Amino acid sequence: MDVLEFRLGAVFEGFYIDIREKESMGEDEGRIIGGTKGLALRKDVYEGAWGGNGRDRFTACHEFGHFLMHRTVTMARTREATDKIFCDAEWQADTFAGTLLMSPCHLGRFSDPDDAARQCGMTGAAAKVMWAKYLAEDCFPCAAEMPRFA
DSSP, X not given: OHIIIIIGGGTSTTOEEEEEOHHHHTTOXXXXXXXXXXXXXXXXXXXXXXXXXXXXXXXXXXXXXXXXXXXTOSSOOOOOTTSOGGGOHHHHHHHHHXXXXXXXXXXXXXXXXXXXXXXXXXXXXXXXXXXXXXXXXXXXXXXXXXXXXX
């Protein structure tokens, strides 16, 4: 959250987070603010992310992913059944958030998905999804390459 709130302005001049009450966001937990350099987070999600809630941290990273990848898209569209999954904006933002929170560079530090969730400050469910993704992509270092931590 520190990076989102206080550091991104140095990279994206004018970047901001607009913290909104639940009444104005409805069921949306976050969204890009079209035509601006901002993103909106629902107040409870913002506070939860700052408080270390894994789901809220994931949501903030997910919205940041939308900001980076989709802020110039003027109209979102639903993915058709025939489209590849990686063409889906939600899949892209989820993958971005999961990778940002649980980088494949650090896989050698984790004993299992639950350990990764604890160390990365994310939910067990999200860590399990990323763990499976990294296994499928053969991202785990072999035992000889894994760093040893005391």
